[in-house]
Amino acid sequence: MAQAQVPVTVLTGYLGAGKTTLLNRILSEQHGKKYAVIVNEFGELGVDNDLVVNADEEVFEMNNGCICCTVRGDLIRIIEGLMKRKDKFDGILVETTGLADPGPVAQTFFTDDDVKARTRLDAIVTVVDAKHFLAQLGQGTEAQEQVAFADVILLNKTDLVSADDLEKVEARIAAINPYARIHKTEKSRIELAAILDKGAFDLKRILEFEPDFLEHGHDHNHEEEVKSLSITSDRPVDPDKFQKWMGALLQIKGPDIFRSKGILAIDGAPKRYVYQGVHMMMDADWGTPWKAGEKRASKLVFIGRDLDGDNLKRGFEDCLK
């Protein structure tokens, strides 16, 4: 039976940021849609719903020699189980614990064939506590990584901070990850359309999701340990050289590269080449054709830890014709 892939939204955020409040909204509001919710702490949700499944966040390392190929086996099992049900879902939401690394959840959707056949990773949504975010940055790497991984950020509890402080928080978020879409919220109040079915991992929708993706570079703040880097060029890319370089780069730097994506103008190709990656896992495909007379340009984005911008730029330039 040919089935549509069910979109999966990953919901991350530090302890107390407002994830549970958001999930309760999604489960209790009358939106006429059916969502399965995979939570890490049963009973935290006030809603009694048989579509709430408890998960244990069981991460394992793939036995393929790659130390960053960590995957959530429990998710594979739960998604397989959910697909046995008669009732189909409009979406699945996966909540991670406040201290979880979003990497393994995301990588599960790149790794497992059964999961890939039945579901698609839609977006990583991170709830940020406007009042405590700056302090949380100093308490460990989690708060920073959750922002780095995000496609959509709910900057929550904005009613609890002054306009000045809110600006500071926004600036820090932008310094780590300028590509995420930020929604300012109080009590996690948000239109579901702003966080669900975003297609952030859909190769065909990279441009749609970020219409200004090719427009301007966002290279600011070099002090952040976790930050984003973009590289652009209007010279055509040699596909073989690029593949070699990117392959080697991910082998070595994979654990430190949280997200990567790009649009490439491949030498002589009529279509854009687009890719998306989480750590070492990557999906790539041909995108829309270049229009006649359109300026062909490539852009690569990395979000990660301790990225060496000069080295990356030199590496990419070696792949150009």
Added chain:
Amino acid sequence: MRSVPSDAPVAACAFSRDGATVGFGLGDGRVRLFSADIKQPASAIAEPVHTGAVLSLIGDPTADGFVSSGDDGRLLRLALDGGMTEIAHQKGKWIDKLAAHRTTGAVVASVGKMALVIDKAGGLREFGPHQSTVAAVDFSKDGSRIGAAHYDGITVWSIGAVTLPPRRFAWRGSHVALKWSTDGKFIATGTQENDIHVWRIAQATDMRMQGYPAKVKSLSWSADARWLYTSSQPVFTAWPFAGKGPEGKPPLQFGDEGAGLLTVVAAHPTAEYVAGGYDSGELQVGDIKTRRSAVIRMVDGNAITCLAWSPDGTSIAAGTDNGDMLLIDLRR
């Protein structure tokens, strides 16, 4: 062949101990029981119900009914008159995989990180917790031990009156299927990395077989324990375990190439045949002696999700992911 449609995916199918009844566990929570005599009318004898999806269904080793488990956290003993007895109820958990031991009458179930053993009299014992959720369970040949698959290996527990420390057999990665060999000497697992792994239990040695294009979720040992059949290939694939074992040997691959990949394989309960269901809906029966196979159901585009032989090996039950409940009498 009889095909009865339903509107929920078939998660599991099984015959009763006496072979007179066939059961199908569905994704809407129903277990539908039919006469296994294909000449009888195709109306359900009984339809006991789980509140979520049925996850597993086996013949009851202590009676002529069934045992079912579901994502409602319930483990049920099902009688043919539709009566249900709750063996276990673990709220908020899924009772996932089941296996039965014919002579001892015990049943083993995987529930989260635990393996749950229910003896003939209904007594419950828990084994675990394991380091991660138990993905598959099985009994040893004599029923004195159970094997549980989880991350980074398997654990073997003695389930006799004396509690012995468990034995761990390590191999990195996630083990998703487990079958104890019919002679009790080996345990085979399928892994997340598209391999199979086999341990010689007494010697604690192990071997790894690679080259599958997908996860091997279905494993089945031949009745004489000479062959281990595996899914996830377009033809029947059997590893030779007679004599010195399969080390250094290729598997025997035989039969007509089917459409797609095998999703389920089931060795005949006594003879040298094997049944296989494909992700395309095709069904084949293979004969390892002649190395030939016959198509018993054509491709229809809906994956075969489960497969079971009747105890006398004359009939096959199968289910599909679009809800077809199939019964095939090979004598007709």
